[in-house]
Amino acid sequence: MHYDGVDYDAGMVIGAELKNGKVSTQIGFSVQTFIVYNPANGKMELMFIIKNGQVFLRTIFIDKGTIEELLIGSVIQSKNYQAGNTGFKIDGETGIAEFNRLVINKDFKIIGDASKIVLDNTGLAVYSTSGGVIKLSRRP
Structure with missing residues (x-):
């Protein structure tokens, strides 16, 4: 034409x-x-x-892949994510990250599935299944 x-x-x-x-x-x-x-x-x-x-x-399923650079517009989370219970979620808009059912050893390596880590604007919190919590935050 x-x-x-x-x-x-x-x-x-x-x-x-x-x-x-x-x-x-x-x-x-x-x-x-x-x-x-x-x-x-x-x-x-x-x-x-x-x-x-x-x-x-529209929809994509990737079995295995390598991504050199990734821009997330909003949220990335695991398929099994349930707030405060299982999986992980990272919110790109709020900056809040939540990782559930983790156990970390003395070398800071994940070795099991028994606690939760939350990183948000109040600081870093590590929750144990026994009910204890370690909170790192900035003083007001």
């Missing part, structure tokens, strides 16, 4: 080649926005979009 003195195009390339005894296959797209929909439930439900060099995914 030619509009206002500029050429615009969209295309798809499918290829296979044999190089040095190895087969390589490719599928390539030339578009500004790439969208995949799921029509399974009778709706055109959006699965993912690639636009302006960014990928937007």
